[in-house]
Amino acid sequence: MSLSSVDVIRIPTSGPGDTSGLIKLIETGRIDPKSILAILGKTEGNGGVNDFTREYSTVALAGVLASRLGISTEEVEHRIAFVMSGGTEGVLSPHITVFTRTPLPASQARRTEGKRLSIGIAHTREFRPEELGRRAQIAETAAAVRKAMTEAAISDVADVHFVQVKCPLLTSERVDAAEARGAGTVTKSSYASMGYSRGASALGVALALGELAAEPREEDVLRRWDLFSAVASSSAGIELMHNVVVVMGNSVSSSSDLVIGHAVMKDAIDAAAVRAALGSVGLRADGTSNAAIGERIVNIFAKAEAAPDGLVRGLRHTMLNDTDISSTRHARAAVGGLVAGLAGTTAVYVSGGAEHQGPAGGGPVAVIARA
Amino acid sequence: MSLSSVDVIRIPTSGPGDTSGLIKLIETGRIDPKSILAILGKTEGNGGVNDFTREYSTVALAGVLASRLGISTEEVEHRIAFVMSGGTEGVLSPHITVFTRTPLPASQARRTEGKRLSIGIAHTREFRPEELGRRAQIAETAAAVRKAMTEAAISDVADVHFVQVKCPLLTSERVDAAEARGAGTVTKSSYASMGYSRGASALGVALALGELAAEPREEDVLRRWDLFSAVASSSAGIELMHNVVVVMGNSVSSSSDLVIGHAVMKDAIDAAAVRAALGSVGLRADGTSNAAIGERIVNIFAKAEAAPDGLVRGLRHTMLNDTDISSTRHARAAVGGLVAGLAGTTAVYVSGGAEHQGPAGGGPVAVIARA
């Protein structure tokens, strides 16, 4: 079995256009641009439709990597999965997380004890607009998850701890194109299509990982909140028409220094779940040492959302009725405060829009830490 | 020594005009309107200059109590301290907390074991506009704190765990009135005056409680962030020109079922401080039972603010640069998420604007719980 070395590096940014941290790590040899598989980032926009910090950050990073790799930015964006999550509300600190993988030559290969962090990436085929939020997106995503697991050399679904999906959304042009062919889309609203696409993608993950009793039906999307994946995290973006799936788990084929674990927050204040996620990678969240914990954490990945029934543990929240601040911003701020408090660091990846990603009002929380 | 019975009742609200919970508790005899000393509330506005939910809530509650007590609303507002804190960002749940005190007849007086929750209230004299944010406000607040301690039968400053101050702000009319007399105010901006008034009030609390090495100078207000009170919480309101001081602590003269304790958050993610505050009233925040903790808590009172240096534990936050959402909203959402997570309940009192209330970027956190 061939081994690979997987690394994850978190880099603070001073703005959405700041690539200086990445450049420095490339120049010092800490990061080999050829080894980069994916970059997940938190950028300081509003996380909504008019959040251009995601696009700006992707353009800036792809530009740097294009010049370093001697390829075009289009090729960079095809080779590397860029997932920018807008919104650093409250204490959240803007940063990027770079995922690298290097095959180890047999001579260098040194078996680590136990399973270690492994990453696999796969793409679905291009979708037609009318397929978003529907059966095709679910099924194709499931197939891509299985493919990415194979690439990551993870055979047991129990070893999968986080699946980041980047998925398309509808624009009026895409809706029109579908209608011109006589095909209706699941919604005509761009904003609403983001939820459908995220939700169907998450159900695809759940399907691949055996988290559902039966194959989900199209009409379950955004309705049957009891159907969800405990490890899916999906983000919709305008720049693609297929899904990109990044599977993260532990594998015997990895000689990484890192491990990953996860838990599921049942609601937005589920401190016990955050502690369980920390505990799953050997970090004691005993309430006295969160600064120390922060040192060992490479990053935490969590999804946040406002409970759709308007309640957290029986008490009313006001996130869904606020016409001034969108509920995703509220949810990221609150869950970010809790996760950062327990983890002892604020450069954590808390992302909004958790349809079928964890239970309603809750969400997955995964931790990558030094073994 | 005469004993008094002090009670604290938290009541969820369905909107800023909702008084039904209070009415019901009055009608069932749970609350005697004559015993009400103070009502602290979280209302669902933006907590800024144009947050009318505070005023609406006060008007509605005062109206109910006026009819029950057979006095005018002006008399109600004079007798009872209403402190409405706007902003229920993230998971925070709108609610009011009613503080009552009933003198116990000697026959009924039953000594409790140890010190129990006691509350005292005092008012300063009216301030002139030019006194806000300056020496007079500091000194008069300090005197009022000492008076309120006496009323609460608390002699040791170590027994004081939370001091809520309601203080005035400047309006253009007030600035003009001062200038017409040839007196300059500390600022001409209404918004900025809120910070000066809160800050000077907090320094007055610190002075009274012996938390400062020397008497603070006028120029220290909003500058010397190392000077602060560990228990002060101040809110500025347009409807008064004097300070109202509510001292909460533990006293041997109280036969309350409740106790109060506190800790100081060093920064906005200081989970250890929240746990210490819970621990100070006997609640084990060991990370497994936050729902159970929520049951025993009457309420938590915390102040939150964006660290003025733009950093939380060395990492950049974006709260102070956000032109879309004010930093106080960000801070309440994040600290609210952490406090609610550790406390297991979202109807907690997290208030913004923590000048000289705890260290820069941090703030006091007090817990009232059943003994």
Next chain:
Amino acid sequence: MSLSSVDVIRIPTSGPGDTSGLIKLIETGRIDPKSILAILGKTEGNGGVNDFTREYSTVALAGVLASRLGISTEEVEHRIAFVMSGGTEGVLSPHITVFTRTPLPASQARRTEGKRLSIGIAHTREFRPEELGRRAQIAETAAAVRKAMTEAAISDVADVHFVQVKCPLLTSERVDAAEARGAGTVTKSSYASMGYSRGASALGVALALGELAAEPREEDVLRRWDLFSAVASSSAGIELMHNVVVVMGNSVSSSSDLVIGHAVMKDAIDAAAVRAALGSVGLRADGTSNAAIGERIVNIFAKAEAAPDGLVRGLRHTMLNDTDISSTRHARAAVGGLVAGLAGTTAVYVSGGAEHQGPAGGGPVAVIARA
């Protein structure tokens, strides 16, 4: 034919709870509280779901009128139509407009030259939740418009220049109640139901006034933007389950000093339509005298909305993609700037949410002025 005297008084407010202007006019005899038919107001909230300034203003005004009329606030709210429109973006100035009607004794009746301002009010029956946004609401509103025209002694639909409708919205309780009876509502979203209710109400007005070629079908609501009323203005509120219709027009039976006219803005920058509306009541908007025009205007009533196709005269607008500011706030600010600029006064009634009220992206604009 009996004559009535109709008056309209615009009163600036210093906040949503400010009733001092109304009280003063009552005390000086300028307004007889018994003659008040309706109060339309612009309050300084966000105009969205969590805009409590509308409710606060209504409660405050109804409280004052209850004490003056010696009846309960419930009776006041039944007798007088309160329509509070939230949102004073840009230059818009908070104010209320009080509409009064007094029957004139035959002896006093003096015929004015030509038709003068007349007002009629009618209520529909209570709706069931599942009727909102559907045929019943359309038909019942049409019937109420005809009834209100009769009350206003207006027989020709060409004399109707503004029809303000206050209509219900759905809450989760109302949706649940319908579903418990096996009836489905047009939407489950409170926010979306406001649009359906406003839209169906406007189509009801259009039907009554003969503005449609055929009776509108249920599926036309929020879809057939070519169907609209040129004089309808509808606002959804949580506090009622029926429609209240206020018809404003000119009638030979009125001896008012005032007249009303209107035009239809084709898009959000249709300056020509605003000028035409001013011209219809004899005000020359010739571009040099807008301060003078402001003197003669009693008020202007306009509806504003972001063009659903994302374009104004072929150029892209960004109102529908802004996650920070709702499109209704953008639209009120822009149309308010134009209307105030041409009218020479900022205390104008520009209201958002113009479904089937004027063409898509445009809206009715009516002017009441001294004859």
Next chain:
Amino acid sequence: MSLSSVDVIRIPTSGPGDTSGLIKLIETGRIDPKSILAILGKTEGNGGVNDFTREYSTVALAGVLASRLGISTEEVEHRIAFVMSGGTEGVLSPHITVFTRTPLPASQARRTEGKRLSIGIAHTREFRPEELGRRAQIAETAAAVRKAMTEAAISDVADVHFVQVKCPLLTSERVDAAEARGAGTVTKSSYASMGYSRGASALGVALALGELAAEPREEDVLRRWDLFSAVASSSAGIELMHNVVVVMGNSVSSSSDLVIGHAVMKDAIDAAAVRAALGSVGLRADGTSNAAIGERIVNIFAKAEAAPDGLVRGLRHTMLNDTDISSTRHARAAVGGLVAGLAGTTAVYVSGGAEHQGPAGGGPVAVIARA
């Protein structure tokens, strides 16, 4: 006298990163990249501190021009003045305006009738942080205006109709650097420094153009609102430490097809001033033909601000008390609605922050149109 040909091309954009319109005009030969003097843009951010659309747009445009001109992006940003104004509230449509100048060979030179649009650019020296908002910035800006007038071959100040200044702001690093040298800055707040820098720059323009009775004193900045320039428009940006001055006026040395004129809005609803500005370049704003006017306009440039006394023509506005939306956004939306309505087009340049640029609450409005 050598003639030059000056052109101004307005290009709609589909987002802050959209350079396709510029590229197309370069490729079709309509724009020669070597002739570009300045690009003024409206981008769809919030116009505040965290508006990254300005930077993103500049980076994208400079990147395109660098590759077309065969120079570095740094050289592009030095050669061409990029002034991006964030905020397309209400009907405002994102776009860029490209200013070009080509010297005409004597053979080609054809005298036009009367004066035509001419543009001159000049830079001040670098400022030290402590000079911002103070005498040095005023004086150096005035000198640069004179230099730019010479470059534009405009000798009479009456021929200057718009002076766009791009000026620096303070950051905490810059404040620290000054303090390390023992020098105090005019303010420590980044946000406040923008106002000081804009204000001092505008006073520099006023000084150069003889609009002031006496040389302004340092203490007049942001205090003496009666001192202002009728043609200054200044924008603060983080990327430079000197002022860039773009003077626009009419000159006999220009053979442009375009002319420029201006007027001064006395307040935010000064429709007469907008009409006067249109009239100054021969456009009849007679109230019936705003679509036709839109055809002939190349662009309108206006500054907007909330009146600091809280009133527009005696009636209260709420822009300065809104904690949800900054006053600059309100002001741009309202003035944008009025200007677009009278001009018949929404791709107009309305910019916020008008300190000493026109009277308090008002601002300059300039029009470039085909002669």
